[in-house]
Amino acid sequence: DAGITQSPRYKITETGRQVTLMCHQTWSHSYMFWYRQDLGHGLRLIYYSAAADITDKGEVPDGYVVSRSKTENFPLTLESATRSQTSVYFCASGAGVNYGYTFGSGTRLTVV
């Protein structure tokens, strides 16, 4: 199916565990983004990528790692999950940083 898909939709993990959130897009968009959404903070940028093997930090990158070996995939890894990383995570893609963005359906992550 064409579009942008995130997996899993829901995830519960324990403090200290490593967890990876997946994002896949079928448009060959060069740019991909990870945002987190928290009550009172709106959406904040974690990391973004301009192309395969090019990534850059956003506003709240601490505790997260990203990679982009293929244009279509942009996984986000929490190396050692903390309760403060409980959030809804959205992946987005766009043909450029100044083009329209399309968002995935989100992953609701709970760290217990």
Next chain:
Amino acid sequence: GIQVEQSPPDLILQEGANSTLRCNFSDSVNNLQWFHQNPWGQLINLFYIPSGTKQNGRLSATTVATERYSLLYISSSQTTDSGVYFCAVGGSGNTPLVFGKGTRLSVIA
């Protein structure tokens, strides 16, 4: 970095009413988008509008970049318009979108 302020934070409308949502930003922009987050959490891109005016059905948007604001108009509102409306801007340094905190709209029948 660039600051984005949206108003009002909350809005309750009777079905059929019109509304105007405002987005102010602190610096010049290369990118401005309006999104609707529906009650199921999905983010839908409504408009890509760094300048000018666009219309899509009952929704229209205007951005006056020189005065650093954008407006989203919703006419003849329907209950399906409920949700949170976000304005997001990208600054002149070709940086990714920064989101405002949103306007929560509730349309009641």
